[in-house]
Amino acid sequence: MSKYKENKLYIFNTLNRKKEVFQAMNPPHVGMYVCGPTVYGDPHLGHARPAVTFDLLFRYLKHLGYKVRYVRNITDVGHLESDADEGEDKILKKARLEQLEPMEVVQQYTNSYHDSMARLNVLPPSIEPRASGHIIEQQVMAEEILENGYAYESNGSLYFDVIKYHKDYNYGRLSGRVLEDLISNARELEGQEEKRNSVDFALWKKAAPAHIMRWPSKWGEGFPGWHLECSAMSSKYLGKRFDIHGGGMDLLFPHHECEIAQSVAATGKDAVRYWMHNNMVTINGQKMGKSLGNFVTLKELFTGSHKLLEKSYSPMTIRFFMLQAHYGSTLDFSNEALAAAGKGLVRLMSTLKVLDRLEPGGAPGSLDIGEFEKKAYGAMNDDLGSPQLIAHLFDTSRFINSAFAGNDSITAGDLERLRHLFGSFVSDVLGLTGEEDREIGGLVSKLVDLLLNIRLEVKKKKDFELSDRIRDELASFGIEVRDKKDGFEWEIKG
RNA sequence: GGUCGCGUGGCCGAGUGGUUAGGCAGAGGUCUGCAAAACCUUGUACGGCGGUUCGAAUCCGCCCGUGACCUCCA
Numbered sequence: 250m251s252k253y254k255e256n257k258l259y260i261f262n263t264l265n266r267k268k269e270v271f272q273a274m275n276p277p278h279v280g281m282y283v284c285g286p287t288v289y290g291d292p293h294l295g296h297a298r299p300a301v302t303f304d305l306l307f308r309y310l311k312h313l314g315y316k317v318r319y320v321r322n323i324t325d326v327g328h329l330e331s332d333a334d335e336g337e338d339k340i341l342k343k344a345r346l347e348q349l350e351p352m353e354v355v356q357q358y359t360n361s362y363h364d365s366m367a368r369l370n371v372l373p374p375s376i377e378p379r380a381s382g383h384i385i386e387q388q389v390m391a392e393e394i395l396e397n398g399y400a401y402e403s404n405g406s407l408y409f410d411v412i413k414y415h416k417d418y419n420y421g422r423l424s425g426r427v428l429e430d431l432i433s434n435a436r437e438l439e440g441q442e443e444k445r446n447s448v449d450f451a452l453w454k455k456a457a458p459a460h461i462m463r464w465p466s467k468w469g470e471g472f473p474g475w476h477l478e479c480s481a482m483s484s485k486y487l488g489k490r491f492d493i494h495g496g497g498m499d500l501l502f503p504h505h506e507c508e509i510a511q512s513v514a515a516t517g518k519d520a521v522r523y524w525m526h527n528n529m530v531t532i533n534g535q536k537m538g539k540s541l542g543n544f545v546t547l548k549e550l551f552t553g554s555h556k557l558l559e560k561s562y563s564p565m566t567i568r569f570f571m572l573q574a575h576y577g578s579t580l581d582f583s584n585e586a587l588a589a590a591g592k593g594l595v596r597l598m599s600t601l602k603v604l605d606r607l608e609p610g611g612a613p614g615s616l617d618i619g620e621f622e623k624k625a626y627g628a629m630n631d632d633l634g635s636p637q638l639i640a641h642l643f644d645t646s647r648f649i650n651s652a653f654a655g656n657d658s659i660t661a662g663d664l665e666r667l668r669h670l671f672g673s674f675v676s677d678v679l680g681l682t683g684e685e686d687r688e689i690g691g692l693v694s695k696l697v698d699l700l701l702n703i704r705l706e707v708k709k710k711k712d713f714e715l716s717d718r719i720r721d722e723l724a725s726f727g728i729e730v731r732d733k734k735d736g737f738e739w740e741i742k743g
Numbered sequence: 744g745g746u747c748g749c750g751u752g753g754c755c756g757a758g759u760g761g762u763u764a765g766g767c768a769g770a771g772g773u774c775u776g777c778a779a780a781a782c783c784u785u786g787u788a789c790g791g792c793g794g795u796u797c798g799a800a801u802c803c804g805c806c807c808g809u810g811a812c813c814u815c816c817a
Contacts, residue, residue: 287817295817324817411814424812430745431813444814451815475815496817498748503814528748529811536810573766574756579749579810586755589767596766599780636757640765650781654774657782713776720778731780738780 251277251314258313260493261577261632263501263524264423268632271523273492279315280491281307282483282521284500285377287324288358289343291546292365294530294567294582295497295537301568302527302576302633303495304371304680309629312678320486321374322479323362325355325381326462326472341461351462355381365547368564370680376486380478384464387473387481390515391452399514403443405455405469409510411448418513420448423524424502450507452477476507484512484520494521498528527576532557533583545582559584565681566591572635572679597639598683600646601675603653604668610658616648618663618670625674638674645671697728701737 258271273279283303286296303321310317325340344351366373380387391407394400399414400407411420415428431448451474456463463470473481483491489512496505505524512520529536532543545555553561570590574580621641628637645667651657659667675681704719720730723739731738 284817289817293817299817425747426813427746433745448814454815498811499817500812501747502812504817507814531810534809570755577748578756581755583754585753585767589755591767593766603781634757636765640757643765647782651783654781708776711776717777724779729779732775732778733780734775 253277253310253313253315256313256626256630258309258630259632260523260525263526264521269523271492273315274490274522277314277316279310279317279493280487281310281317281319281493281495282479282487282491283319283321283374283494284479284496284504285321285323286358286362287340288355288362289340290358291548292358292362293537293544293546294532294550296362297365297369297547297567298530298571298576298580299495299497299527300366300371301369301571303525304369305572305576305633305635305678306493306495306525307372307374308678308680309633312673318376318487319374320376320378320483322482323355323359323377323379324475324478325352325359325379326475326478344461352381355379361548365551365564368551369547369568370565370682371568372680378482378486380473380482381462383478383482383485384473386485387477388453388466390477390481390484390511391473392467393515394452394511397514397517399510400452401445402468403445405471406443406451407453407468407474408444408449409452409474409507409514410445411450411510412446414510414514418510420510421506423509424506426502426506450474450476450503452511476504476511479504480508480511480515480520483508484516489516490518490520490522492521493523493525495525495527498526501526528579531579531581534581557584560588562587562591566594569594569597569679569681572681573639575636576633593643594681597642597646597675598681600642600649601672601683604649604671607649607653607659607664609661609664610652611660612658613660613663614648614652614658616645616652616657616659616663616667618666621645621667622670625670629678635679638679642671642674697723697739701730701739705737 253273253276259268260271261267262269281303283299286292303319307317307319340351340354343349344354347354349357363373391400394409395402395407399410401410411428414420420426420428421431428448432446453466453468453471454474455469455471460472462472464472483494494505494508509519509521512518531537532545535543537543537545543557545557547564547567549555550558550562550567551564566587570582570587571580573590573593624641625638628634628641631637648657649667649671652659700719700723704716707719708716723730727741729740731740
């Protein structure tokens with residue numbers, strides 16, 4: 250029995266600004282598309298948020314029994330820089346600075362992105378298409394839009410005719426923009442003469458002579474407009490109409506608004522049924538930006554090599570921290586908050602280990618396992634309420650520890666159920682892994698055991714000076730010793 | 744300037760028209776030779792001013808603060 254039949258998953262659909270029951274078009278199949286990174290630099294905190302958010306959705310949908318095709322693109326066709334730099338392409342610029350071939354830059358940072366995502370335990374998507382590998386598809390879609398009369402050619406470039414489109418459809422219904430306001434608020438920018446109107450956007454852009462990334466087309470040598478890749482690739486792999494499209498709130502306008510316009514102009518229909526947007530990350534209450542000097546890459550977080558960081562934070566701590574906030578809220582990073590999340594994570598993960606060793610007792614004890622199950626699913630069904638889910642896990646964690654300490658009990662049947670539930674929510678749904686189980690060589694393990702067994706004998710002789718010395722020195726290597734009634738436990742701590 | 748969002752206790756962060764979020768930090772206790780871990784108990788709260796209501800932190804208005812976006816920039 251698939252769980253999705255008995256769970257009503259509500260998700261906040263940006264299109265209607267309401268929580269709606271998620272109903273797959275063709276259950277058990279679900280198609281979901283998420284805007285991936287432009288690979289011109291190491292991934293930063295801002296990249297981790299959508300990755301973790303939609304990884305949570307991907308995992309939960311799979312947990313519910315859906316067969317999910319998750320498409321997340323890599324934008325490797327450079328896009329133009331806005332500030333100061335006279336419209337220079339990001340990837341080209343990086344390539345010149347680092348004296349690399351543009352595709353070399355793309356490969357390097359794609360690898361870097363994959364590496365950081367893997368460390369965050371973000372599952373790889375089912376398909377990860379690259380914009381540069383779908384030039385034809387983008388040209389075909391541009392052609393369809395042109396044929397339908399919603400685009401025009403101008404000096405070797407192709408532009409989307411927003412005004413024309415708005416007469417037949419509704420430009421702005423996702424982002425809540427009013428076209429007239431957009432037109433009246435438009436800034437005077439250079440290189441706009443080719444457009445009929447300032448609100449028009451490029452489907453295909455003629456390449457300037459210096460532009461290395463270029464492809465032939467019937468309109469001349471050039472490259473696709475930024476918004477087009479997502480429309481073309483999503484429809485290629487998910488069909489003309491699919492279930493979920495996700496991305497950061499910063500992409501809502503113009504990117505996603507333009508995607509809608511493109512799909513409707515090409516096919517006459519909306520492609521996406523549920524639009525989901527994760528909120529942004531701030532650092533010490535400030536927006537993250539290169540100019541503000543608070544731009545932190547994931548590598549820097551993992552190693553602690555940034556002047557704002559007091560220490561390094563493990564990938565799992567970052568992941569846990571993000572999951573403790575709802576994806577729709579802004580999330581503020583600070584050393585204090587990260588450190589707190591790190592400790593909370595250790596607590597949760599050690600409960601998982603305790604649960605493994607917990608023995609059932611005859612008495613039912615205080616845990617209502619059915620209630621726990623209901624609350625856990627209820628939290629996730631409410632627009633991915635990972636913070637509430639985690640709160641319920643902590644509540645249950647207290648019970649597990651109490652039972653382990655002999656102050657509570659659980660029946661064998663309930664224990665089995667609890668292990669399954671607790672484990673699958675922590676590991677499968679939230680995607681949290683016990684990274685503190687680092688590789689300990691068998692030899693090290695034996696040596697520590699030997700030392701602690703000797704310490705046990707020393708303790709029996711009440712030589713606490715020596716026994717404390719052993720414990721303290723082990724602690725200085727990062728080995729935490731915990732004395733038990735008739736033995737000991739130890740663990741390597743970060 | 745325009746559009747949209749947010750403002751919760753020392754820190755982070757849920758939630759709700761009248762009943763405990765949770766984590767971290769703090770205080771007290773149990774256990775322990777001492778620790779650690781665990782468990783028990785515990786304080787501090789809803790930006791400001793008005794309004795609606797029997798009752799609002801939760802709804803409405805204004806103000807302040809803050810964030811995102813504003814056309815080829817994730």
